[in-house]
Amino acid sequence: MKKKKRLGYIISSGVLASTIVLGATSVFAEPTTTPNGPWVQDQQNLSFEGLMSNEQLEAKLKQLVQASKGKVQLSQFGTSNDGYPLYVAKLGDNNPNKKRVLVYTQIHGNEPLGTEAAVELIQKLSAGGKEAGQILDKLNIWFVPRINPDGTANQYEGKPYPTRYSHQTFDPVKLGLPEGTKAPWYYNAIGSERAVNNNGSVVYGIPGFDLNRDFNPNYDFDVNEEIKKDPQKVAAILNSSSTNNGSQAALVFSPETRALTKLVKEFDPDVAIDIHHRGFNRLSEEDSRSVSIQLLGLFTTKPYTDPFSGRTYTVDPAVETLSKKVNAVAYESLQRGNSSFGAIQKYPQVNYPGSGLGAIQLNGTATMLIEIKGQTQTLGQKQNGMLKETAKVPVMAVLNSLADGSIENVDPAVYDAIPDYAFGVNPGGK
Numbered sequence: 001m002k003k004k005k006r007l008g009y010i011i012s013s014g015v016l017a018s019t020i021v022l023g024a025t026s027v028f029a030e031p032t033t034t035p036n037g038p039w040v041q042d043q044q045n046l047s048f049e050g051l052m053s054n055e056q057l058e059a060k061l062k063q064l065v066q067a068s069k070g071k072v073q074l075s076q077f078g079t080s081n082d083g084y085p086l087y088v089a090k091l092g093d094n095n096p097n098k099k100r101v102l103v104y105t106q107i108h109g110n111e112p113l114g115t116e117a118a119v120e121l122i123q124k125l126s127a128g129g130k131e132a133g134q135i136l137d138k139l140n141i142w143f144v145p146r147i148n149p150d151g152t153a154n155q156y157e158g159k160p161y162p163t164r165y166s167h168q169t170f171d172p173v174k175l176g177l178p179e180g181t182k183a184p185w186y187y188n189a190i191g192s193e194r195a196v197n198n199n200g201s202v203v204y205g206i207p208g209f210d211l212n213r214d215f216n217p218n219y220d221f222d223v224n225e226e227i228k229k230d231p232q233k234v235a236a237i238l239n240s241s242s243t244n245n246g247s248q249a250a251l252v253f254s255p256e257t258r259a260l261t262k263l264v265k266e267f268d269p270d271v272a273i274d275i276h277h278r279g280f281n282r283l284s285e286e287d288s289r290s291v292s293i294q295l296l297g298l299f300t301t302k303p304y305t306d307p308f309s310g311r312t313y314t315v316d317p318a319v320e321t322l323s324k325k326v327n328a329v330a331y332e333s334l335q336r337g338n339s340s341f342g343a344i345q346k347y348p349q350v351n352y353p354g355s356g357l358g359a360i361q362l363n364g365t366a367t368m369l370i371e372i373k374g375q376t377q378t379l380g381q382k383q384n385g386m387l388k389e390t391a392k393v394p395v396m397a398v399l400n401s402l403a404d405g406s407i408e409n410v411d412p413a414v415y416d417a418i419p420d421y422a423f424g425v426n427p428g429g430k
Helices: 054-068 113-126 130-138 223-229 231-239 255-267 317-333 356-361 384-404
Strands: 072-079 085-091 099-105 139-144 192-194 201-203 271-278 293-296 344-346 366-373
Touching: 054 072, 054 085, 054 113, 072 255, 085 113, 085 255, 099 113, 099 255, 099 384, 113 130, 113 139, 113 271, 113 366, 113 384, 130 139, 130 384, 139 255, 139 384, 223 231, 255 356, 271 356, 271 384, 293 317, 293 384, 317 366, 317 384, 356 366, 366 384
Parallel strands: 099 139, 099 271, 271 366, 293 344
Antiparallel strands: 072 085, 085 139, 192 201, 293 366
């Protein structure tokens, strides 16, 4: 095992360029915050002090285990490319008759609030009380609070600079592939990331993968074994744009995705929830409220045929229906009048069998994607409280509906009627 790195988030705090008042309505300062602010300003120093480093996350999880008096079991299920442990926090008694829910977050290192929300949910569910007791009486819940610790701990010019990508070099010769074999389409060869406020980009210089494109519906797929059997076939798949693209499954090169795949196969969840971040949107042309989150329930639009086994994967109609019901519960839990909580959209429809939820859904698990607005480079710590809440509220609503059985009475048409993605904007409303 590689030596685990140490890094704490210490960076000078910039003056908040704008403020937000939370309540029935949201009030934004003019002009740089309308719509969808508050915005991080160009060249503004960002504060990450309120976001947990890898070491702080590990310490917090162990603290929660100790405080839970047996309600939380913490296990290391893998190790990142840079040597950080990957943890899963398990709640429930593993009764096979209970429904199983997997919640995983921060597969992109610069999307941190899912981790913060997941830790608070673990704390809430393990602290006892009537609601937590009723949920854990019916459900087994596994939380993976951070899948990309390498991107989380990334630095640029000596300061913390979380990035979307993992840290890993694609070297075809070392893998046993012919020299010159193309890298997967989601490989970042130079190590680059968006700059503050989307103002160009920075090159931090560490190659890596977009881990959320490095999955395969075949949970038993082993690229190393396939290379041993036929390196030319693997190279041909990578060298062709018809098979090396987002509509095809990936070859699972990363230790993080291999570990999560193994965990999913072991747990076999009924429902999987993945928490991300995204850009900024206003709800509609007539309604300029900031879209706090987007939801998505379906991750493939076509059957996928594995070029190695020949097996075809499709989404089971019952899985599609349950996915819609889960997302409908989440949507309705956030309809809180004329506030940013109620400004929820549907994430653009994708066809990604190589995404985490895409591969999981093709194996019979209902899915929900939560996309929180903003990322570390575009939002810093602004609105953290409100944005964590917009992740925690729908997750708790889904857990309650699964536990009490009310999910069965949910109309999937509610999901279909969620407003579609529209009106992406940048600072100043561009």
